[in-house]
Amino acid sequence: MESKTEGKIMEEKEGEKCWMVASEKKEGAVCLIKERCKGCGFCIEFCPVKALEFSEKTTDKGYHPPKMTGDCILCGKCEKMCPEFAIYVKEEDE
Amino acid sequence: MSIRKSRNYFSPDYMNQQKEKDKSYGLHPLDGYLKKDRIPHIWCPGCGLGVVLSSFLRALDHSGIPKEKTAVVSGIGCTGRVAGYLNMDSFHLTHGRAIPFATGLKVGNPDMVTTVFSGDGDLFAIGGNHFIHAARRNVDFNVICVNNFNFGMTGGQAGPTTPTEATTTTTPFGGFEHPFNLPAVAAGSGAVYVARWTAYHVEALIRSLEEALNKKGFCFVEVLTPCPTGYGRRTGQKTGKEAMKYYKENSRIEHGADPTEVSLDQDEIIVGKFVDREAPTYQERRGEIFQAIRKKKGVE
Amino acid sequence: MKPDTYFIDGNTACAEGAIAAGCTFFASYPITPATEILETMAKRFPEIHGSYLQMEDELASIAAVIGASWAGRKAMTATSGPGFSLMMENYGFALMTETPCVIVNVMRGGPSTGLPTMVAQGDVMQTRWGTHGDVGVVVYCPGSPQEMFDMTVEAFNTAERYRLPVVLLSDAVVAHMTEKVVIPPKEELDIVNRKKPKNSPEEYLPYCPDEDLVPPMACAGEGYGVHVTGLTHDERGYPSVDEKTQTFLVTRLINKIRKNSDDILKYEEYKVDDAEIIIVAYGSVSRSAREAVDMARAEGIKVGLLRPITLWPFPEDRIYELAAKGVKAFLVAEINFGQIVYEVQRCTDGHCPTYLAPRMGGSIHTPEELVERLYGINEGKEGSN
Numbered sequence: 001m002e003s004k005t006e007g008k009i010m011e012e013k014e015g016e017k018c019w020m021v022a023s024e025k026k027e028g029a030v031c032l033i034k035e036r037c038k039g040c041g042f043c044i045e046f047c048p049v050k051a052l053e054f055s056e057k058t059t060d061k062g063y064h065p066p067k068m069t070g071d072c073i074l075c076g077k078c079e080k081m082c083p084e085f086a087i088y089v090k091e092e093d094e
Numbered sequence: 095m096s097i098r099k100s101r102n103y104f105s106p107d108y109m110n111q112q113k114e115k116d117k118s119y120g121l122h123p124l125d126g127y128l129k130k131d132r133i134p135h136i137w138c139p140g141c142g143l144g145v146v147l148s149s150f151l152r153a154l155d156h157s158g159i160p161k162e163k164t165a166v167v168s169g170i171g172c173t174g175r176v177a178g179y180l181n182m183d184s185f186h187l188t189h190g191r192a193i194p195f196a197t198g199l200k201v202g203n204p205d206m207v208t209t210v211f212s213g214d215g216d217l218f219a220i221g222g223n224h225f226i227h228a229a230r231r232n233v234d235f236n237v238i239c240v241n242n243f244n245f246g247m248t249g250g251q252a253g254p255t256t257p258t259e260a261t262t263t264t265t266p267f268g269g270f271e272h273p274f275n276l277p278a279v280a281a282g283s284g285a286v287y288v289a290r291w292t293a294y295h296v297e298a299l300i301r302s303l304e305e306a307l308n309k310k311g312f313c314f315v316e317v318l319t320p321c322p323t324g325y326g327r328r329t330g331q332k333t334g335k336e337a338m339k340y341y342k343e344n345s346r347i348e349h350g351a352d353p354t355e356v357s358l359d360q361d362e363i364i365v366g367k368f369v370d371r372e373a374p375t376y377q378e379r380r381g382e383i384f385q386a387i388r389k390k391k392g393v394e
Numbered sequence: 395m396k397p398d399t400y401f402i403d404g405n406t407a408c409a410e411g412a413i414a415a416g417c418t419f420f421a422s423y424p425i426t427p428a429t430e431i432l433e434t435m436a437k438r439f440p441e442i443h444g445s446y447l448q449m450e451d452e453l454a455s456i457a458a459v460i461g462a463s464w465a466g467r468k469a470m471t472a473t474s475g476p477g478f479s480l481m482m483e484n485y486g487f488a489l490m491t492e493t494p495c496v497i498v499n500v501m502r503g504g505p506s507t508g509l510p511t512m513v514a515q516g517d518v519m520q521t522r523w524g525t526h527g528d529v530g531v532v533v534y535c536p537g538s539p540q541e542m543f544d545m546t547v548e549a550f551n552t553a554e555r556y557r558l559p560v561v562l563l564s565d566a567v568v569a570h571m572t573e574k575v576v577i578p579p580k581e582e583l584d585i586v587n588r589k590k591p592k593n594s595p596e597e598y599l600p601y602c603p604d605e606d607l608v609p610p611m612a613c614a615g616e617g618y619g620v621h622v623t624g625l626t627h628d629e630r631g632y633p634s635v636d637e638k639t640q641t642f643l644v645t646r647l648i649n650k651i652r653k654n655s656d657d658i659l660k661y662e663e664y665k666v667d668d669a670e671i672i673i674v675a676y677g678s679v680s681r682s683a684r685e686a687v688d689m690a691r692a693e694g695i696k697v698g699l700l701r702p703i704t705l706w707p708f709p710e711d712r713i714y715e716l717a718a719k720g721v722k723a724f725l726v727a728e729i730n731f732g733q734i735v736y737e738v739q740r741c742t743d744g745h746c747p748t749y750l751a752p753r754m755g756g757s758i759h760t761p762e763e764l765v766e767r768l769y770g771i772n773e774g775k776e777g778s779n
Contacts, residue, residue: 129621129632132632161619162615162616162617162619163615165614165615167461177621177623178621178623178625178632178633180621181619182619183464183614183615183618183619183620183621184619184620184621184622185461185464185621185622185623186621186622186623186624186625186633187457187487187624188457188483188484188487188624190453191453191454191457191484191487193454194449194450194453194454194455194457194458194461195457195458195460195461196461197421197447197449197454197457197458197461198419198421198447198457198458198459198460198461198462198463198464198465198469199461199462199464199465199614200461200465201419201445201447201458201462201465202419202445202461202462202463202464202465202466202467202469203465203466203467203613203614203615205615206465206614206615223450223451223453223454224450224453224454224457227449227450227454380445383440384439384440384443387440387441388440388441391441393441
């Protein structure tokens with residue numbers, strides 16, 4: 001099931017929301033385990049290309065998780081910055 | 095009451111809570127290092143502890159050191175809870191005693207790559223005496239100090255690294271004690287590897303932690319970490335993000351800086367690797383002497 | 395030392411007992427009157443691939459011992475009153491996490507710095523209630539250099555069998571006196587090792603007990619990924635800070651000793667069967683008491699000696715049995731202002747009076763002094779203690 005409501009092309013499996021990203025060099029996805037997010041905003045603040053924003057929707061606990069709106073370059077900064085092990089990059093293996 | 099029957103351990107609501115968590119377990123690349131049903135962890139939104147923990151696990155992952163040969167020891171405090179989340183041999187000690195425990199563990203089983211993961215209060219207030227002696231002996235384990243400038247778990251009291259004027263719950267009118275310069279304490283005590291990073295410098299922190307994991311001897315890494323709930327909200331950094339931005343804008347990397355010159359009461363936060371030298375470890379020195387004795391006594 | 399008969403002091407015998415029991419890790423801090431144990435270990439350990447660590451304080455010593463135990467070693471520390479007081483928190487940690495190890499406390503005059511080189515028995519209740527919270531403890535009290543050897547071996551066996559820190563409560567006289575000590579060949583010694591898990595790491599629950607209430611112990615580096623915490627924990631070892639888990643865990647930790655106390659309990663009797671008055675004495679004082687029994691009997695007073703070798707568990711049933719059988723009185727001789735006397739009083743359940751022969755520390759009771767008290771008790775001149 002793909003829907004565009006949460007920004008870029010998005011696919012949702014149980015508990016996990018992945019934004020498919022296809023930049024020139026790399027193909028892959030940025031995935032978010034929504035329920036782990038505590039809305040600290042590190043990923044949004046320190047994304048080098050400002051591809052993430054706070055989502056209007058909240059998690060069950062009332063935190064605003066990120067959503068992908070910009071052109072992600074799959075650099076993985078958000079994954080390294082996340083204190084909750086909530087967001088990570090999945091690269092298509094060539 | 096018979097011990098066996100009374101164990102209705104897994105109550106229903108606990109079980110479906112687990113089902114929810116179990117579904118997402120294993121998705122994140124570092125989940126294998128984390129205990130299945132212990133995530134999300136206890137630390138506050140905006141706390142940098144999760145960043146330091148994930149950096150450590152990423153460094154461990156890169157280093158290729160098998161999980162079975164890794165032990166993490168932590169003390170009491172917010173950072174003390176690190177051990178409880180790890181899917182490996184992990185020990186959550188009494189306040190201040192993680193380091194001597196790690197000494198016993200490491201000497202008891204030299205194959206264990208041992209890391210003490212604790213906070214500024216645990217390591218340098220109550221645990222200070224153990225820190226300087228373990229560094230002096232150059233016992234072969236790593237110490238990661240999550241320095242968030244206060245006793246966070248107990249609600250934000252002043253600690254041994256709290257900046258002098260800072261307001262905390264026990265210095266409501268501003269502090270008056272001079273804080274430690276941790277790299278200077280570590281280097282002065284004999285640590286062979288001394289580095290300081292902030293939670294913002296994740297890439298460098300991961301590299302530094304990997305270096306420490308692969309290095310023989312007493313390695314110390316200080317990580318300045320946001321603590322919005324305990325410390326930040328009373329000192330002008332209400333959210334973790336503000337603290338991280340402050341680190342970003344005010345840090346200067348200076349590898350090889352003299353550890354005694356990097357106190358935090360300057361305008362700039364000096365980060366980097368300050369000491370990286372070779373020295374025989376505690377076990378190596380002892381091993382040589384004991385081998386000689388055994389030979390002399392004709393004992394194998 | 396090779397199996398043979400020796401003429402050595404208590405502390406040396408204690409160190410040899412530890413080595414015989416398979417101890418290969420020792421961490422401690424010098425303190426009179428226990429230092430000779432450290433020195434013997436430092437000399438002997440290299441020969442047996444043991445690790446001797448001179449730590450920065452007693453807090454570090456006990457923490458290192460616990461660390462080594464979780465690394466799979468049999469580990470021990472030795473100290474005296476002041477150091478033992480510093481070890482209380484981690485004594486509790488080792489009890490809570492069921493860490494097998496041995497803590498030797500060679501008692502000296504207290505409180506505080508007290509009489510560093512002289513005997514006392516003032517730490518008895520500290521071994522029982524010294525750490526915070528409810529605990530089940532085992533404490534051996536050697537009465538001779540030979541028992542410094544034997545009881546150290548016994549302490550390790552109990553520590554390994556029931557997974558807890560066991561205290562060897564010696565005193566400056568027993569530790570520093572030199573006497574005949576027989577070190578038996580290894581084959582004659584019954585050495586116990588901790589239970590290891592039989593199931594796989596996936597099924598293994600670190601704190602799920604067997605029928606004897608003792609869980610098998612997986613150590614670091616064995617692939618079981620054990621989590622050890624001083625927090626109240628459930629059977630998986632996870633912190634579980636709630637009343638149900640607390641009740642379940644602490645009850646087990648206490649019952650683990652209480653239900654097995656008959657196997658652990660150790661005491662010695664001397665001419666008790668027809669005794670009208672029974673002296674209760676332990677450690678070095680029991681030696682004077684034994685002499686006093688003979689001297690009093692020579693004067694026609696039927697006296698016996700009951701010597702607890704394990705102070706905890708305490709020989710409660712035996713004391714009640716003797717009191718109910720019609721013993722006229724108990725005389726408790728101890729070098730303190732009265733600690734075990736209250737336990738004896740509790741156990742006699744009012745059947746007969748319990749008198750105390752106290753001493754404040756510095757030297758042990760003389761037989762004559764005890765005989766004098768026995769005269770008084772025998773002629774009913776004594777009021778209650």
